[in-house]
Amino acid sequence: MLDSTDHGIIRLLATDGRRPYTSIAAQLEVSEATVRTRVGKLHDTGVLRIVALCSPLTLGHQSVRFLISVRDYSVRAVASTLAQIRMVNHIALITGGRDIYLEATCRDLEQLVDLVDEIRHVAGVDEIDQFILTELYKDYSSVAERGRLGTSVLGTPR
Secondary structure (H helix, E strand, C coil): CCCHHHHHHHHHHHHCCCCCHHHHHHHHCCCHHHHHHHHHHHHHCCCCCCCCCCCHHHHCCEEEEEEEEECCCCHHHHHHHHHCCCCEEEEEECCCCCCEEEEEEECCHHHHHHHHHHHHCCCCEEEEEEEECCCCCCCCCCCCCCCCCCECCCCCEC
16 A cells, blocks of 8 residues: 555656655655655555656657457457567556557658558457657656555646
8 A cells, every 4th residue: 555655756757756755755854865765665566667758750750559459369369469679668558449459659741651560460460540649749658646546646636
């Protein structure tokens, strides 16, 4: 279970993953050692991962999304295979008209064609809808805190 200190640490790091532990400690009125220990535990348990996000569009790359239907194979097995593709950044099982949601980044259209070919050759992939992003307005790939589903890590309703 996460307590209010854990939630506070996550909230502050969600707005700035480079925020110094001394600043977090001061704002939460705990010691720096407490923050350091808590961040370590949150990381070790898989609750927290601090990463740098950059917009592929600003780098001139192609950012693409796919909705994929699976046939005659386990959806989990197909997703595991797709997850091994180097260009894939995010993959999830979904509900609705398709089975898998996949995000990928390609350096150019030629690499995108290669990616689509690679996806089509995965056993079990049946139908693919693909979308090339033309503008990206928001990209926060974060997951709600455990036990607070329907609420963002900042504590506001989604």
